[in-house]
Amino acid sequence: MTAHTPSPLSLLGLGAMGTALARTWLAAGHPLTVWNRTPARADTLAAEGAKAADSAAAAVAASTLVVLCLLDDDSVGAALDGVDLTGKDLVNLTTTTPAQARARAAWAQERGARYLDGGIMAVPPMIGVPQAGGYVFYSGSPELFAAHRATLAVPVGTRYVGEDAGFAALHDVALLSAMYGMFAGAAHAFALIRREDIDPVAFAPLLADWLAAMSGGVHGTAAQLRSGDYTEGVVSNLAMQVAGTPTFLATAEGQGVSPELLLPYFELMRRRLDAGRGEEDLTGVVDLLRR
Helix, strand or coil: CCCCCCCCEEEECCCHHHHHHHHHHHHCCCCEEEECCCHHHHHHHHCCCCEECCCHHHHHHHCCEEEECCCCHHHHHHHCCCCCCCCCEEEECCCCCHHHHHHHHHHHHHCCCEEEEEEEECCHHHCCCHHHCCEEEEEECHHHHHHHHHHHCCCCEEEECCCCCCHHHHHHHHHHHHHHHHHHHHHHHHHHHCCCCCCHHHHHHHHHHHHHHHHCHHHHHHHHHHHCCCCCCCCCCHHHHHHHHHHHHHHHHHCCCCCCCCHHHHHHHHHHHHCCCCCCCCCHHHHHHCC
């Protein structure tokens, strides 16, 4: 298909994310067939130009490109149970684990379909808004991605991360795990000032700027992991940082704040130090987390 002839596709799953995706494809002129377990949601989109299928099988039959945006992996299996997938290009945007994505890719291949897994790094209001910065990680069939990249890029940006079908989910969860770690640190910081005459709104820019400045450290960690030399470019070594942890714990106690968000990380730092790695950076904690 050319850029002037939007290609048809089918979309299974019309929750908040699925509906946002559907509307951007419709707005761009793509012929769209939709299906949802609750038909009323499909009826709403039908009024906006989509074709509502009365079954998942009918939606799959309507297009070569079939996008799934369902609740979980079990929902994908249930929706496609017994459906003829021969010659279909399945793009699964359902949130799954890497292992589930790999198993689903093998499952699709056994049924004669190409498979691409996706990890959506956006919330529904970001869909169809390029300046919002959202994107989707894709992994799996490189041929499928090349064939449909233009269509997949209509709602939100695309980032292909490899032929291993589990890589999109892995990238997704890795980034979100880092996000929750950041939120945990921010929660502890706000808890420390909560009982004082400090305006959290005035404090927030200081916190945001500090976190942004510290985020650059991930590049040093990555370089050390690649080289295997955890002493490379160290500014404040592990021994120095562990020596400072009692101050953090004493401050939390003095402010009446639980240290439970900090303690697991501090304990890993102490374990690495006890192993004789005091001259390293904090990178060694990564190895302690690996089972």
